[in-house]
Amino acid sequence: MSLLYKEIQKYESILNEIKKFPGILNIDVIDKDTGEPVLSHNYNSERLHIIPLLNSLVSDMLNKELCSTDEIVIKNKDKKYLIKPLNNTIIIIEYLLEFESEVFNIIKKFEGIINKIDKLTYKNLSVIPLKSILDNSKKKKVSVALFRLFRFVDFDKYFNISNEKIMFYFGKEIISSLNLRKFEDFVEFFKEYDIGKIDITNKNPITVDVYDCISCSGIGNINRTLCYFEAGLISGFFEEQKNIKFDITEVKCCGLGDNFCRFLLTSKKI
Numbered sequence: 001m002s003l004l005y006k007e008i009q010k011y012e013s014i015l016n017e018i019k020k021f022p023g024i025l026n027i028d029v030i031d032k033d034t035g036e037p038v039l040s041h042n043y044n045s046e047r048l049h050i051i052p053l054l055n056s057l058v059s060d061m062l063n064k065e066l067c068s069t070d071e072i073v074i075k076n077k078d079k080k081y082l083i084k085p086l087n088n089t090i091i092i093i094e095y096l097l098e099f100e101s102e103v104f105n106i107i108k109k110f111e112g113i114i115n116k117i118d119k120l121t122y123k124n125l126s127v128i129p130l131k132s133i134l135d136n137s138k139k140k141k142v143s144v145a146l147f148r149l150f151r152f153v154d155f156d157k158y159f160n161i162s163n164e165k166i167m168f169y170f171g172k173e174i175i176s177s178l179n180l181r182k183f184e185d186f187v188e189f190f191k192e193y194d195i196g197k198i199d200i201t202n203k204n205p206i207t208v209d210v211y212d213c214i215s216c217s218g219i220g221n222i223n224r225t226l227c228y229f230e231a232g233l234i235s236g237f238f239e240e241q242k243n244i245k246f247d248i249t250e251v252k253c254c255g256l257g258d259n260f261c262r263f264l265l266t267s268k269k270i
């Protein structure tokens with residue numbers, strides 16, 4: 001049995017213990033960056049439904065610094081939600097108003113041990129907090145040349161997987177950790193990190209053009225498309241927005257001799 005599995009079991013049993021206290025209705029533990037439930041098999045479908053809502057609310061509040069990051073309490077008729085960021089996770093405890101002081105005592109009692117397990121669990125999962133990496137690196141501009149060196153490393157030689165595939169899925173991974181709501185936020189994200197100037201030029205099929213693309217701009221005609229990272233970002237964004245899977249094709253690219261990139265999205269045929 002791996003250490004990780006044992007730690008997760010321990011985590012679950014502690015939360016189950018806490019759940020037994022009168023007045024506590026539910027406990028959710030979600031990943032701070034992705035909003036995914038950490039102990040997913042502990043949830044029924046109804047709970048799974050509410051988690052993304054709570055997560056977006058929490059990340060909104062944290063982003064806008066409307067409150068201290070220690071804990072947040074949301075009041076809702078006879079119930080309250082205590083939202084507590086802890087290391088890499090956010091613990092959300094739903095409880096009845098009349099039990100408020102008891103709930104705080106219980107949390108205090110268990111906080112140390114949960115904190116310890118949370119750290120250990122995440123160390124083993126080696127989760128990369130993409131959003132915090134981005135947030136903390138905003139002012140440090142990296143050179144396009146350096147980005148391209150990483151972009152064009154021949155991973156296939158070492159790991160039997162193409163750089164294109166890695167870049168594509170990495171793009172998707174970044175998007176799912178960013179929680180961007182509107183296309184304007186996506187445009188801003190491209191601008192902020194110098195990925196390119198992005199625009200929707202057709203709605204059906206969804207057509208997205210990128211100028212000054214970080215992967216291919218100025219590279220010259222080498223008879224192939226190059227922008228797999230951007231394709232991952234773009235398809236990831238629209239998949240999250242529309243909640244359907246897309247196939248994406250780059251039909252114009254500086255690598256093909258064009259002066260911009262064009263991506264076409266079509267709903268995925270299953």
Ligand SMILES: [Zn+2]
Nearest residue numbers: 216227253261
């Ligand atoms: Zn391109």
